[in-house]
Amino acid sequence: MEPPRFSLGCMPPGPQRDAEFDTLINGAIKRSIMSFSKLAGFAHDNSCLPAQYERMIAVMYYQLDANKIPRGERREDFDLQQFQIPFVCLTALGVTLPIWLCTEISTKLVKGLTDHWVDIRQWILFLYKEIISQHNVDIDLRLSCKTAVLEFLGLVRDRLLITWSRRITTDRGVMRVICELWFLETRDEQFFTWSSKGANQNQRESAVLNSCFLIAHEMDTTIDWENILGVFRGDTELIASAALRHLDREISQKPLDLRCVGWDMHIVSALSFRENIRLSLLRQGAIKAAADVLWLIVSQKWVGENNKVMAARCMVNAVIFLKVRMEDMDGTPFILQALDTDLIPSLLKCEPLLPFTDNETARQQPILVLGNLLTSYTIYRSVLRAMHPKIDAMGGTQMELNLIKGGQLHSAWLRLKEAVAERCWLMKRDIADGYHIQSCQSEKCARAGETGTLKRCGGCLHAFYCSKACQRYDWKYGKHKPYCRMVHQRYLRTNGQMATVQSKDIRFFDQIIISELRKHRARINTHRLKINVVELDFVGGNVDVIFDSRRVDPNPFGIKCSCERFAHARWVKIVERAKEAKDPVVLVRAYIPGGMSRKILLRVIPLGRVLGEENQDHLWVDETKLRLCLPNHLNLIYTCCGQESMKKDPEGFRG
Numbered sequence: 001m002e003p004p005r006f007s008l009g010c011m012p013p014g015p016q017r018d019a020e021f022d023t024l025i026n027g028a029i030k031r032s033i034m035s036f037s038k039l040a041g042f043a044h045d046n047s048c049l050p051a052q053y054e055r056m057i058a059v060m061y062y063q064l065d066a067n068k069i070p071r072g073e074r075r076e077d078f079d080l081q082q083f084q085i086p087f088v089c090l091t092a093l094g095v096t097l098p099i100w101l102c103t104e105i106s107t108k109l110v111k112g113l114t115d116h117w118v119d120i121r122q123w124i125l126f127l128y129k130e131i132i133s134q135h136n137v138d139i140d141l142r143l144s145c146k147t148a149v150l151e152f153l154g155l156v157r158d159r160l161l162i163t164w165s166r167r168i169t170t171d172r173g174v175m176r177v178i179c180e181l182w183f184l185e186t187r188d189e190q191f192f193t194w195s196s197k198g199a200n201q202n203q204r205e206s207a208v209l210n211s212c213f214l215i216a217h218e219m220d221t222t223i224d225w226e227n228i229l230g231v232f233r234g235d236t237e238l239i240a241s242a243a244l245r246h247l248d249r250e251i252s253q254k255p256l257d258l259r260c261v262g263w264d265m266h267i268v269s270a271l272s273f274r275e276n277i278r279l280s281l282l283r284q285g286a287i288k289a290a291a292d293v294l295w296l297i298v299s300q301k302w303v304g305e306n307n308k309v310m311a312a313r314c315m316v317n318a319v320i321f322l323k324v325r326m327e328d329m330d331g332t333p334f335i336l337q338a339l340d341t342d343l344i345p346s347l348l349k350c351e352p353l354l355p356f357t358d359n360e361t362a363r364q365q366p367i368l369v370l371g372n373l374l375t376s377y378t379i380y381r382s383v384l385r386a387m388h389p390k391i392d393a394m395g396g397t398q399m400e401l402n403l404i405k406g407g408q409l410h411s412a413w414l415r416l417k418e419a420v421a422e423r424c425w426l427m428k429r430d431i432a433d434g435y436h437i438q439s440c441q442s443e444k445c446a447r448a449g450e451t452g453t454l455k456r457c458g459g460c461l462h463a464f465y466c467s468k469a470c471q472r473y474d475w476k477y478g479k480h481k482p483y484c485r486m487v488h489q490r491y492l493r494t495n496g497q498m499a500t501v502q503s504k505d506i507r508f509f510d511q512i513i514i515s516e517l518r519k520h521r522a523r524i525n526t527h528r529l530k531i532n533v534v535e536l537d538f539v540g541g542n543v544d545v546i547f548d549s550r551r552v553d554p555n556p557f558g559i560k561c562s563c564e565r566f567a568h569a570r571w572v573k574i575v576e577r578a579k580e581a582k583d584p585v586v587l588v589r590a591y592i593p594g595g596m597s598r599k600i601l602l603r604v605i606p607l608g609r610v611l612g613e614e615n616q617d618h619l620w621v622d623e624t625k626l627r628l629c630l631p632n633h634l635n636l637i638y639t640c641c642g643q644e645s646m647k648k649d650p651e652g653f654r655g
Ligand SMILES: [Zn+2]
Pocket: 457, 458, 459, 460, 461, 462, 463, 480, 484
């Protein structure tokens, strides 16, 4: 059986004669479907007066009185006939209210809805519980019921009803129904709405759910996640797979429905703000999914302003998701995953849609990913190796040639290309082995060994020790205990998904740092200082350098997290002890990108090393001598516990 439909457009235009209108109203009160259809048709086509519209919705509210909800009946006996009137009323309200809300009766309409919401709410909860979710109820009835409920709930998308919509987002019962409906669509094939051609898009469950997330975000109300997760029996893998299946199904449609793709992409983003759901999403391939959306959008030609604006919005939402989530964990795991997709060609193809983005912040996103984020991670050898062939493959292609010369995207692309070229050159010319040293974290010891030969602390995975005794000493007296605990909490929070920095990457940092220092050789040399303090910031794509030999700035590039004070305390001591050094030294504090867990490298390097004086090499060969000339060399790595970045809530998403 077909769901009830209105006879749209078959009525003569202009206000109807009062007598005819009265007859229809009376018919509607007496539950005549025909009368309702005609009335709704008038309302939809604007062929009645505001006062007439008010009368007709009064009848709809009357029919949606909570006392009319059937009680004590066997749900197997329910039939479509019996529910036609409430379905028609819910649908008619959902379809016509947005049209009339823009007229002079707007305030009255908002009040009317608010006043009758208590009753309608009961209807919705009843319809979901007793009909939609019941397997033994006739499927046509269930489908019609779902359509009517969603058509009404689509009102949350109306900006003029925002105070009411806000109530929905905090309504545990209704939010549960919305999530159940959204889940049902992926769980049960019969409920896929995209298969019903020409269906009004407001009845998409993803549209409603997405709006609720957006409203909660904008109006600063909290989503009750426990309640939502209850729909999925607390299983974050289940909610993540539902979100990704929604998105996957949308992007396999031909032609693409940009609005649907946008909603689904945004739901994935909204869910990813929940730590546990985010991990499930990432585990199930959310990075690849977002990269696929991006590629699909940018590799099509969109015709018409409207389509271009929608496409640009989808593109930006996918890019923002990637920008934020690629850096999850310790940064590199998901960046490597993203590089495995068409991310780089996609970013090069973003330019034609940039003028259609919503604002400047949105416009900057692809530029930032290419020129800042990806560029900054070329400091990791593992990332560089994966990126290098991708960059090479773009050389001389139409994609590269199409970039507007001198444009921001072009500059970002050049920045990335140059960084890759420069660092690939370094990668091929590995500096002498004696240079890659690592120091025991214990202050009492500070013994050095070749990178990769010391043992990692199993708690934080970033502190290195030469022996159990040194580890125990540092734990007890060297403040490693509080630091390690903070970092270890990240390990627990992320279900053990904390990446270590590979020894090869750490060795490569040494190389990058010395190469950056050598760019400033002349300046360092002219100062003729015994202690040269250099602060390097590799986070963000450009390498920022600060020379400061007089004082120690606690946060030259901003302290990101309270755990960084441990690295700072050590830095202060190193600078202090460097004064005892016999030979001039360069003290380096380098900030390394690491997503939620930025790294800080503390290094003491003999000046001769930086200036490239060959006769300094002897310092690095004999280990006993190394130990004697402390602190002429030191190489420590700290990682952030990721606590601070958890609060980050990126702006710029548009649904
Ligand atoms: Zn530790």
